[in-house]
Amino acid sequence: MKIFGSSGVRGVANEELTPAFVARVAMAVGSVWATDTDGDVSVALGRDTRTTGRMFADSASSGLTSVGCDVDRLGVLPTPGLQAYADETGIPAVMITASHNPAQYNGVKLVGPDGVELARDALERVEDRLLGERFERVPWNETGDVRTVEEARERYVDGLLASVDREPIAAADLTVALDPGHGAGALTSPEFFRRLGCRVVTVNAQPDGHFPGRDPEPVEKNLGDLRRLVRATDADVGIAHDGDADRAIFVDETGTHVEGDAALAAFAGDELQAGDTTVSAVNVSQRLVDTVRDADADLELTPIGSTNIITSIQRLEREGTRVPVAGEGNGGILFPDYRLARDGAYAAARFLELLVDRAASDIAADHAGYHNVRVNVGYEDDAERERLVTRAEAAALDADAELTTIDGYRLDYGDAWVLVRPSGTEPVVRIYAEARDLDRAQELADSMHDALQQN
Incomplete structure (x- = not known):
């Protein structure tokens, strides 16, 4: 390709x-x-x-x-x-x-x-x-x-409402702080959550392709406005979308960022039964690995990207395997029984269902204890990209760790892991690291970064 x-x-x-x-x-x-x-x-x-x-x-x-x-x-x-x-x-x-x-x-x-x-x-x-x-x-x-076609957005919201258990969400009297990031979700998500019976407060909710309030990617560093809004309004949860609203990232009721990997693990813990399979990408967190093991289910890894995850889900379902939930820790979650597509509004509604009985901070705490570091290394042209990939391969082959090459080079050390791979959407090589100790994760990311910078 x-x-x-x-x-x-x-x-x-x-x-x-x-x-x-x-x-x-x-x-x-x-x-x-x-x-x-x-x-x-x-x-x-x-x-x-x-x-x-x-x-x-x-x-x-x-x-x-x-x-x-x-x-x-x-x-x-x-x-x-x-x-x-x-x-x-x-x-x-x-x-x-x-x-x-x-x-x-x-x-x-x-x-x-x-x-x-x-x-x-x-x-x-x-x-x-x-x-x-x-x-x-x-x-x-x-x-x-x-x-x-004038009514496409309205049809979408109506379809969402028909697919969610509205009564318990409405009865919970939840306050939702919403940050659609000036993207397409600004035209649908506020109405959707209000019609679910939630009190909705918003920030960055005006459609604007300049994205003046924050960059479209809903990562922690871009969600300061949302965290402050949650605290100021005593909201039960904060919800952030990316530019096209196929992702959802959460902030708990204290204004603390909920790691996307923790949310995915929470969904998996709620959905998976013995014998089920979930699908995620090669940068999967140990949080999901642990949840799958506890459910006596299986985990299938793919190259990063929703297309690869969807292809695996389709194959598994043809083979008769149940896949109730899948996705990545970036907020892109799929519930195949609803639709084989990432949907930020639907995923957020499913998170609201979890909040009917528990606080968001409690849900996140169940899947805490790991720290993540991500570093991007930019390049100017294909030749520089190849040099970076060659250096990554050399560092991976020289490491004393279990190597996975599904997509890039993932090194598992038992207590931690690091992954290096070229982005499929931007001119950068991404380095991901995870460990129970933040210094350990940073050390692994820095070590790989140094290896990429060597002549």
């Missing part, structure tokens, strides 16, 4: 990602879908709040209609809202989003008619068309039509 990374294709807008390139991606995937349906296909098209979103949506619409696809333009909505529309209507979809990336980025994510991100083999078909510029352009009088 040369074009599509761990979650679609992304780049700096008007530099790495241009309107012409997005049009070609749309022409390629439209050609594949038109071929699969004998030339009669409609495609849903959505975007997040980024300032370049309309420009790229226009490019994608032009590319799709040029190969004969009709286009349903849904406007700004969360990626899971687009996926819900695709699943309900049975048509494939294109989402213009860079998810958690900074404001200057944008990207393209492709979704099948079942509402599920395209699997690796389907993406490879699109990539082959794109690289070979084999587009099925149609005559002028056969180009596709475009229509505006």
Whole structure:
């Protein structure tokens, strides 16, 4: 795969990602879908709040209609809202989003008619068309039509409400502090949680593609406003989304950040039964490993990225294995019985169900005791990237630890682990480390960082 990374294709807008390139991606995937349906296909098209979103949506619409696809333009909505529309209507979809990336980025994510991100083999078909510029352009009088769909966000929220046990949440009289980070969730999550019966207070809730209040990634350093809002309003929980609202990260009632890995472990502890399997990525926390073991369940690891996790879930379910919950510690959680898609609003509602009986701090405490460190090492070009990867490999092979190479190089030391891998969405090599002692985790991350900097 040369074009599509761990979650679609992304780049700096008007530099790495241009309107012409997005049009070609749309022409390629439209050609594949038109071929699969004998030339009669409609495609849903959505975007997040980024300032370049309309420009790229226009490019994608032009590319799709040029190969004969009709286009349903849904406007700004969360990626899971687009996926819900695709699943309900049975048509494939294109989402213009860079998810958690900074404001200057944008990207393209492709979704099948079942509402599920395209699997690796389907993406490879699109990539082959794109690289070979084999587009099925149609005559002028056969180009596709475009229509505006006004109610997609409302349909998404209605679907969420129908999928959640509303009564106990409403009866708990919860106060929710919400930080949608100026992203697409600002247009859906406040209404959703109010209709669940919660008192909702917000920060960074105005849709704004400049992301003036915070960067789109809902990591601890970006959530100071939310932590202060929780404390100021005596909220029961704080909820933060990324730019396209397919992720949810939490803050407890004291204003303390809840590690995404702890939330995933809490969901797993609530859902897993003996014989079940959960799926996570190679940067999985020991928190989840311990929870899976306690439930007498199984854990399957994949390369990082929702596409890889979804592909594994699909295979396991075909084999008859129950997968009630899966995901990553970045807040991207899947509940396959609901929908095979990451959905920040739905995951947050499931967390509210846990709060009916317990405080968020108590839930987090059950999965505490580990410390995480993450370091990014930037690079300028492919040659420098390869040098960094080569140095990472040398350091990994020289280490006295159990080595896993599913995605990058993960070293397990028994009391701690470190992982180094190139990002699939940004020009950085990421270093992750976890240990029960913060100094130990920092030491492992620093050691790998030093190895990458050696000449």
